Amino acid sequence: MVIDPVGDSRAVSSAEDLFRRMRDAIERAGELCLRRLSVAGRIVELASPGERYLDEIFPAQAHLESKSTAAADLRIYVVDYASNGIAGPEAPWMLKVPASRGEIRGASADGRWHAAYSVGRNTLYLYDAHERVGICWTQDAAALPGHDRAAPMLFLWHWWLKAIGMGMVHGAALGFEDGGVLLAARGGSGKSTTALACLRSPLRYAADDYCVAESGVEPRIHSMYCTAKVLPDNLQRLPHMAAAVEPSSVGTEKLIFNVRAHWPKKIITGFPLRAVVVPRVSGLPETRFERIALGAALRALAPSTLFQLNGAGAEEFRRMGDLVRRAPCYMLHLGTNLDEIPRAIAAILQELRA
Numbered sequence: 049m050v051i052d053p054v055g056d057s058r059a060v061s062s063a064e065d066l067f068r069r070m071r072d073a074i075e076r077a078g079e080l081c082l083r084r085l086s087v088a089g090r091i092v093e094l095a096s097p098g099e100r101y102l103d104e105i106f107p108a109q110a111h112l113e114s115k116s117t118a119a120a121d122l123r124i125y126v127v128d129y130a131s132n133g134i135a136g137p138e139a140p141w142m143l144k145v146p147a148s149r150g151e152i153r154g155a156s157a158d159g160r161w162h163a164a165y166s167v168g169r170n171t172l173y174l175y176d177a178h179e180r181v182g183i184c185w186t187q188d189a190a191a192l193p194g195h196d197r198a199a200p201m202l203f204l205w206h207w208w209l210k211a212i213g214m215g216m217v218h219g220a221a222l223g224f225e226d227g228g229v230l231l232a233a234r235g236g237s238g239k240s241t242t243a244l245a246c247l248r249s250p251l252r253y254a255a256d257d258y259c260v261a262e263s264g265v266e267p268r269i270h271s272m273y274c275t276a277k278v279l280p281d282n283l284q285r286l287p288h289m290a291a292a293v294e295p296s297s298v299g300t301e302k303l304i305f306n307v308r309a310h311w312p313k314k315i316i317t318g319f320p321l322r323a324v325v326v327p328r329v330s331g332l333p334e335t336r337f338e339r340i341a342l343g344a345a346l347r348a349l350a351p352s353t354l355f356q357l358n359g360a361g362a363e364e365f366r367r368m369g370d371l372v373r374r375a376p377c378y379m380l381h382l383g384t385n386l387d388e389i390p391r392a393i394a395a396i397l398q399e400l401r402a
Contacts, residue, residue: 063152063163066137067174070183073134074125086114087205088214088260088270088318093120100131101189105200111274111308111315122180122208124201130188136172162207164358169196173203173358177211194297198275198304199258205272206357209260214270215367217261218353221254221269222246222393227322227400228254229393230261230269230371231380232349238327238382240278242389244286244305249390252316253307261321263370270318274308285386322400324349324377325393335383335392342369345377376400 074080077097083106085092091114096102105126127134152163162175170187182204186192206216220231220243228251233239243256257277260270280303283290289305297304308315326340326348350368354360378396382389 063161084114085112090121092122096126097132101126101128104189108273108275124182127185128189164203175207203358220256221259222251223319228319229323229325245386246390267321276305277302327380330381335388337378337380340379342372345372
């Protein structure tokens with residue numbers, strides 16, 4: 049059965065109108081399947097008319113699964129037309145108004161309503177910041193690209209975290225319960241290789257691409273996904289990862305790994321931020337680190353974060369500036385011996401303890 053909450057797409061007057069129509073249709077569809085997460089210390093409830101979409105995206109965040117019965121701080125409705133029969137709006141309505149990064153212009157005049165549409169993924173994101181309710185609709189969950197399985201609902205997480213004073217950052221994160229480091233760098237800098245090389249060390253893994261930053265007097269890093277992505281050419285440097293490649297990612301731009309599925313004891317869900325580290329491939333055998341100015345760290349962290357997050361701007365830049373002001377910053381010159389890399393990061397943390 050097809051449920052069409054929109055009807056004539058031309059009749060949709062705003063993101064608010066579309067949100068209310070979609071939510072009403074989802075809630076009329078029958079009993080919802082529920083799963084819960086604990087994200088950055090807050091309870092999030094995922095609700096779907098069926099299991100299929102949840103089964104596709106939940107593995108990326110299974111390390112955050114929660115049995116708490118407390119009231120949820122955020123609810124996300126997860127829907128795909130192929131299995132739920134709930135239709136979305138016709139693409140032309142959205143394509144005539146999108147801006148960069150999928151953002152739909154004019155979605156909100158007061159900051160309450162957010163909307164984005166991914167053309168390549170045929171996925172719609174809607175969010176009500178007042179009620180803290182999101183909707184993620186896609187045409188067919190089985191056809192989602194690997195990136196959406198490895199880092200699902202990125203737009204919705206960004207909008208919600210911004211509303212509660214936190215933010216997504218583009219960076220890897222490694223450490224221990226008493227503190228860790230944020231690896232800040234653009235793609236191709238060795239960030240992911242560094243994070244995955246540390247799986248063979250005492251360091252624990254929180255993120256390889258996106259994580260949550262909580263600024264303040266004592267900033268913290270929170271894990272969002274338990275997945276990792278690397279370029280196929282880098283796999284030869286990470287032989288311990290070969291057996292963990294997700295088959296569906298073979299032949300694509302990046303290979304995907306579920307770290308929790310293969311190294312469950314290496315996962316950490318968060319830690320106090322002790323240092324911001326900028327990796328840089330040196331081509332020399334040894335790995336070494338040196339202190340750098342906060343401006344250099346901010347230049348490594350901010351551009352890629354702002355580019356990848358829908359609607360990110362001055363507020364996100366200020367939050368990242370606060371992070372680098374409150375934590376010492378280092379350049380990590382990556383050597384060709386990967387085993388030295390986690391030892392160098394551990395040495396930074398030990399130096400800071402001392």
